[in-house]
Amino acid sequence: MRMNIAVVDAGANLTSFARMDGLPIIGGNGEVIGAIRVSGSTVENDHAVAEAGVRALA
Numbered sequence: 533m534r535m536n537i538a539v540v541d542a543g544a545n546l547t548s549f550a551r552m553d554g555l556p557i558i559g560g561n562g563e564v565i566g567a568i569r570v571s572g573s574t575v576e577n578d579h580a581v582a583e584a585g586v587r588a589l590a
Contacts, residue, residue: 555582557589 539548554567568585570578 555579555586557586 537548537550537552538546541547552569552571554569556564557566557568559565568582570582570585572578573581
């Protein structure tokens with residue numbers, strides 16, 4: 533699941549913008565029912581943690 537994150541200040545001025553990809557959570561009928569996004573380490577570590585979360589929900 534892809535998300536666009538915009539951060540604005542009190543005057544509604546754009547201060548930051550980022551596109552973030554997450555791991556989708558697939559329901560029993562094959563539909564996307566949510567996503568897990570992890571941040572705080574290397575890309576590889578964040579991905580491994582997100583995958584572990586998806587497996588835990590399966």
